[in-house]
Amino acid sequence: MSDIDAKIRRMMADMPAAFNPEKAEGVNAVIQYNLTGEGGSQWQSRIAGGVCTVEEGVAENPTLTITMDANDYVEMMAGRLDGMQAFMTGKIKVSGDIMLASRLMTFFN
Amino acid sequence: MPIEFEIPESVKNQSNLTEMVAEQVIRKVSRYFDEHEHERPWEYINFIWPFIQQMEAANLKRSLEVKKNGHGKASGNGQKKQSTFQVRMIHMIENLSWGDAGIYLCTPSSALAGAAIQAVGTPDQKERFLDRFTHGKPKWGAMAMTEPQAGSDTSNIQTTARLDPETNEWVLNGEKIFVTNGSLASRESEGILVIWATLDRSLGRAGMRPFVVEAGTPGMTVTKLEEKLGIRASDTAAIVFQDCRIPYDNILGSPELKKPGARTEKGFKGAMKTFDSSRPWVAASAMGIARAAFEFTRDTLAAQGITIPVDAAYHELSAIQRDLLDMETQLKAGWLLTVRSAALMDAGQPNSLEASMAKVKSGQVVTRITQKCVELLGPLGYSRELLVEKWMRDAKINDIYEGTGQINTLIVARRILGYTRKELK
Numbered sequence: 001m002s003d004i005d006a007k008i009r010r011m012m013a014d015m016p017a018a019f020n021p022e023k024a025e026g027v028n029a030v031i032q033y034n035l036t037g038e039g040g041s042q043w044q045s046r047i048a049g050g051v052c053t054v055e056e057g058v059a060e061n062p063t064l065t066i067t068m069d070a071n072d073y074v075e076m077m078a079g080r081l082d083g084m085q086a087f088m089t090g091k092i093k094v095s096g097d098i099m100l101a102s103r104l105m106t107f108f109n
Numbered sequence: 110m111p112i113e114f115e116i117p118e119s120v121k122n123q124s125n126l127t128e129m130v131a132e133q134v135i136r137k138v139s140r141y142f143d144e145h146e147h148e149r150p151w152e153y154i155n156f157i158w159p160f161i162q163q164m165e166a167a168n169l170k171r172s173l174e175v176k177k178n179g180h181g182k183a184s185g186n187g188q189k190k191q192s193t194f195q196v197r198m199i200h201m202i203e204n205l206s207w208g209d210a211g212i213y214l215c216t217p218s219s220a221l222a223g224a225a226i227q228a229v230g231t232p233d234q235k236e237r238f239l240d241r242f243t244h245g246k247p248k249w250g251a252m253a254m255t256e257p258q259a260g261s262d263t264s265n266i267q268t269t270a271r272l273d274p275e276t277n278e279w280v281l282n283g284e285k286i287f288v289t290n291g292s293l294a295s296r297e298s299e300g301i302l303v304i305w306a307t308l309d310r311s312l313g314r315a316g317m318r319p320f321v322v323e324a325g326t327p328g329m330t331v332t333k334l335e336e337k338l339g340i341r342a343s344d345t346a347a348i349v350f351q352d353c354r355i356p357y358d359n360i361l362g363s364p365e366l367k368k369p370g371a372r373t374e375k376g377f378k379g380a381m382k383t384f385d386s387s388r389p390w391v392a393a394s395a396m397g398i399a400r401a402a403f404e405f406t407r408d409t410l411a412a413q414g415i416t417i418p419v420d421a422a423y424h425e426l427s428a429i430q431r432d433l434l435d436m437e438t439q440l441k442a443g444w445l446l447t448v449r450s451a452a453l454m455d456a457g458q459p460n461s462l463e464a465s466m467a468k469v470k471s472g473q474v475v476t477r478i479t480q481k482c483v484e485l486l487g488p489l490g491y492s493r494e495l496l497v498e499k500w501m502r503d504a505k506i507n508d509i510y511e512g513t514g515q516i517n518t519l520i521v522a523r524r525i526l527g528y529t530r531k532e533l534k
């Protein structure tokens with residue numbers, strides 16, 4: 001298992017606890033993460049009723065799909081890659097509810 | 110040297126963002142804001158503003174560095190670093206206008222005011238007026254040249270700027286009409302306006318200068334919001350200046366005047382450089398609308414079985430197929446001229462001729478393509494259920510502002526034939 005893969009698994013596992021339901025009031029969404037390249041994997045996260053759950057795999061009708069390089073994702077979550085910059089330089093590709101994408105980071109502590 | 114048609118990777122990547130925004134944020138509210146002319150597309154504005162702040166900050170920083178280190182030179186090693194700013198801008202604008210040209214015009218940014226300040230402002234003026242676009246709430250910049258008696262004939266501008274020696278302030282009096290983002294810049298945000306006024310009417314163009322007026326300055330009043338044919342989401346205002354006082358340092362360029370007949374004052378000429386960037390921007394917006402209409406029409410016809418066999422001989426094609434081919438050719442021609450005018454500017458080379466060429470061509474192309482699309486799609490094209498009729502209405506403005514098609518054709522002719530403004534008008 002590569003280093004990146006292990007980090008991503010840990011980050012995904014930590015996601016529900018870091019979720020702040022107050023910041024995401026009324027949000028009902030399925031978010032698909034496609035993390036590509038070395039150490040990449042696919043995850044689906046559900047936000048509904050003030051709870052966030054995460055599991056590995058591909059969701060059927062995601063509200064939002066985020067596609068990015070696995071290493072970039074790790075760097076972004078670690079605060080070493082600016083999310084905005086990543087957006088502007090095409091490192092993050094999203095489809096679906098792009099407005100949700102811009103708010104997503106604020107949902108987590 | 111081979112002709113390079115490749116768009117740099119960094120530019121392509123950045124235009125992914127505006128592609129997504131156009132598709133997923135702008136398009137879906139396109140009709141709504143066409144029907145609610147004076148409402149603002151806040152969802153788009155708030156979404157795009159953080160990105161614009163970053164671009165404004167980078168642009169301001171670079172222009173202040175260029176001033177220190179000499180044009181286009183990267184600090185330190187003295188090697189020339191080619192800018193891609195204008196090429197990135199036209200890609201952004203083309204994408205956003207594909208989404209909706211009126212909503213694109215609502216983008217919070219220093220816009221034409223920024224271009225004027227970048228063209229002739231001192232480093233101090235750039236800091237004072239452009240820093241606000243790098244933080245805080247969304248803000249707009251606007252440029253006001255046109256008056257009831259002065260549209261194409263800018264030498265007829267009647268708005269006056271008089272120096273009050275006692276307070277060391279300029280006093281502006283006059284009326285500006287059809288100011289894009291005029292209300293947003295002057296009273297709905299802490300924006301700025303660049304106002305063209307004359308210091309001495311008898312000197313014609315040589316007496317004219319641009320002045321920066323900050324939002325909320327007493328004596329500046331929005332008197333009317335236009336109701337328009339197209340780009341209805343865009344804010345278009347009339348503004349009256351009545352003893353509107355601004356600091357002495359808000360003049361762009363030198364306040365010194367030359368006698369008529371003498372070489373045109375540098376301040377005025379410098380400020381006209383704004384058009385070297387704004388015309389490619391308008392051309393890019395036109396091309397975005399044209400592409401939207403063309404793609405929609407091509408795909409709709411394809412779904413009905415009408416495709417273009419590109420290898421077929423001309424006489425084997427139906428009239429509709431010929432029309433589609435012609436439209437695609439025109440689209441490419443307009444876009445290539447636009448890219449060229451922007452790339453020249455990035456390379457620090459003169460581009461006034463090319464900017465006018467791109468503007469003329471794309472204004473014609475977008476008008477023709479959108480009308481043709483309405484025609485080819487029949488009832489679908491004319492119905493308000495689809496956006497095709499709207500694109501036709503949105504198209505025409507590109508043939509009007511920043512110099513009409515006729516005026517830009519005159520500029521091209523003068524430049525190619527070597528005539529002066531007096532000799533060919």
Ligand SMILES: Cc1cc2nc3c(=O)[nH]c(=O)nc-3n(C[C@H](O)[C@H](O)[C@H](O)COP(=O)(O)OP(=O)(O)OC[C@H]3O[C@@H](n4cnc5c(N)ncnc54)[C@H](O)[C@@H]3O)c2cc1C
Pocket residue numbers: 252253254255259260261262286287288289290337345506509510511512513514515516519534
């Ligand atoms: C929606 C909208 C937004 C605008 N935004 C701005 C803005 O932000 N700032 C700003 O300053 N202005 C703005 N304008 C004004 C725009 O730049 C002018 O409308 C334009 O310059 C033409 O001026 P005019 O309307 O007075 O037409 P006129 O100058 O009266 O021209 C009428 C017609 O005569 C033709 N014509 C004029 N002179 C000649 C000539 N010498 N040779 C051949 N043909 C000629 C023109 O091409 C045109 O077809 C805006 C206009 C609109 C409609």
